[in-house]
Amino acid sequence: AQSVTQxxxxxxxxxxxxxxxxxxxxxxxxxxxxxxxxxxxQGLQLLLKYLSGSTLVKSINGxxxxxxxxxxxxxxxxxxxxxxxxxxxxxAVMRIQGAQKLxxxxxxxxxxxx
Amino acid sequence: xxxxxxxxRYLVKRTGExxxxxxxxxxxxxxxxxxxxxxxxGLRLIYFxxxxxxxxxxxIPEGYSVSREKKERFSLILESASTNQTSMYxxxxxxxxxxxxxxxxxxxRLLVL
Numbered sequence: 198a199q200s201v202t203q204x205x206x207x208x209x210x211x212x213x214x215x216x217x218x219x220x221x222x223x224x225x226x227x228x229x230x231x232x233x234x235x236x237x238x239q240g241l242q243l244l245l246k247y248l249s250g251s252t253l254v255k256s257i258n259g260x261x262x263x264x265x266x267x268x269x270x271x272x273x274x275x276x277x278x279x280x281x282x283x284x285x286x287x288x289a290v291m292r293i294q295g296a297q298k299l300x301x302x303x304x305x306x307x308x309x310x311x
Numbered sequence: 312x313x314x315x316x317x318x319x320r321y322l323v324k325r326t327g328e329x330x331x332x333x334x335x336x337x338x339x340x341x342x343x344x345x346x347x348x349x350x351x352x353g354l355r356l357i358y359f360x361x362x363x364x365x366x367x368x369x370x371i372p373e374g375y376s377v378s379r380e381k382k383e384r385f386s387l388i389l390e391s392a393s394t395n396q397t398s399m400y401x402x403x404x405x406x407x408x409x410x411x412x413x414x415x416x417x418x419x420r421l422l423v424l
Contacts, residue, residue, distance in 0.1 A: 206351065229411050240315070240401060240415035241354075248411060287353060291411065297342075298369070299413060301353040 199224040199290050201302035209308045212280055218273040218305045220262075220288030228290040230271040231299070232262055235285045244286070247271065258282075283309045314338070315404050315416035323422045330389040332419050334402030342405040343385035344413065345369075345377065347398040354401065360385055361407075392423045 204219040222228065232244040245256040252264040262273045271288060288302040318333035334343065341362045346354040346369075356369030358377040366377050374396060378386040385404075389396055402416040 201353075203353075231411075233415075238417075240417045241403075242415070243412060246411060289354075298356055298359065299354075301355075303351055303353045 199228060199292065199300045201288050201290055201300055203286075203288055203302035203305050205305050206303065207306045207308065209310060210278055211310050213277045215276050216274065216278050216282075216307065218286050218288075218307065220271045220273065220302060222269050222271065222288070222290045224269075224290060224292070226295070227293045229293060230262075230264055231289040231291070232256075232260070232271070232273050233287045233289060233301075235287065235304075237284070241287065244273075278307075278309050280309050280311065282307060315402055315414050317400075317402055317416040317419050319419050320417065321420050321422075323424065324389075324392050325424050326393055328389075328392050328423075330392050330421070330423075332387040332389075332400055332402075332421070334385045334387070334404075334416055335383050336385075336404035336414070337383065338404065338406065338414075339382065340404040340414075341382070341407040343379065344403040344405070345375075345385065345387045346401045346403065347371070348401055348418070349398050357387065392421075394423050397421060397423045 200223045202221045210216045230247040233241040234244045245254045247264045255261045260275045285306045289299045315336045344359040345357045360366045360379040376388045400419045403413040405413045
C-alpha cells in the first residue's frame, strides 16, 4: 500500500517570501507523484506531476517540485509567493502498475499575509 | 475544457434520510471517482467506477453505495445518512488513456443533522 505524509498542516508566509511545502511518501512499488491545489470554495486542480524523466517539474504559475527517490520526497517550492497562492495543497501518489488510484496526503493550508 | 459538475454545492439532510449526490462529466471519460474530504485527513476514496455498470470499493465504502447507469453520470448514495457522514464530497473523472490525470468537480458540502 502507498501512503503520503504532508509534514505541515498549515504554513503562513509573507507575500513575496519563498515557501516550501513538504511531502514524503511510502511505497514498495514505483509511483507517479502529484501536487493538487484547492482554492477557497473550489474543487481540486492539478498543479504539477512527475511521471518520468527530469526529476524537477514546474507549473505555469511559478511552483516547482523535485522528486527525490532516495528520500522518497516530492517537496513543492516557490521562490516568491503572491496573495493569490492562498489555498490548500495536496500531495498525492499513484502506482504506475496495478490499481490506478490516487492516494492523498492530509493537505497543507498555505496562507499568504501582506 | 473538461467539465465535472456536481448537483449541489451545499446540502442539509437529517439523520436517517436517503441522500443522492450526483456527478456529471462531459468528456466521455471511462473512469469516475467519489472522494470525501475531511480536515486533517485529506481526500479518501469512497468508490470508483471503471466504466458503465462497473464499480469498485475504495478505502472507505461503508455506509455508501454508487450507481453508474450512464457513462457521464456517477451517483453516490447514502442509504441512511448519519452525522459522521457530514463532509465535503468530491467527484472526479479520468480518461483511461491518460490515467494519471483526474479532473475534479467543485464539491458538495453535506451537513447531516
